[in-house]
Amino acid sequence: MSAGVSPHDRSRVRSLLNEEKADLERSIRGTRSELEAVLEARADGSADDEHDPEGSTLSTDWSRLQGLRRSFAERLGETEEAIARLDAGTYGTCAHCGRKIAAARLEARPVAALCIDCARELQG
Numbered sequence: 001m002s003a004g005v006s007p008h009d010r011s012r013v014r015s016l017l018n019e020e021k022a023d024l025e026r027s028i029r030g031t032r033s034e035l036e037a038v039l040e041a042r043a044d045g046s047a048d049d050e051h052d053p054e055g056s057t058l059s060t061d062w063s064r065l066q067g068l069r070r071s072f073a074e075r076l077g078e079t080e081e082a083i084a085r086l087d088a089g090t091y092g093t094c095a096h097c098g099r100k101i102a103a104a105r106l107e108a109r110p111v112a113a114l115c116i117d118c119a120r121e122l123q124g
């Protein structure tokens with residue numbers, strides 16, 4: 001028996017991915033307005049990172065928010081790619097070796113594009 005992704009699973013995965021996508025887009029918007037707030041706060045004061053203790057807090061916030069936004073954006077990209085694979089009918093097939101990705105792996109990581117073997121090989 002092949003353990004392919006059934007139509008029922010596909011629609012379940014699709015709604016899960018759509019929810020994830022909406023969540024990530026919300027998070028990215030939230031992070032963006034926080035970044036804007038930091039920018040404004042910086043513009044307000046005569047923020048000198050070297051001497052102003054508040055200024056250096058702002059740059060810490062800035063890097064933290066940038067990092068957050070980057071990781072949200074990466075996850076959003078993965079989620080969109082997974083949705084595109086669902087549309088293309090290639091979801092659940094390893095992008096590297098073309099074998100089926102184990103159902104347990106997809107359960108744990110619905111955006112997985114690689115089977116566990118290729119993921120280990122390519123990502124170390």
Ligand SMILES: [Zn+2]
Pocket residue numbers: 094095096097098099114115116117118119
């Ligand atoms: Zn593979």
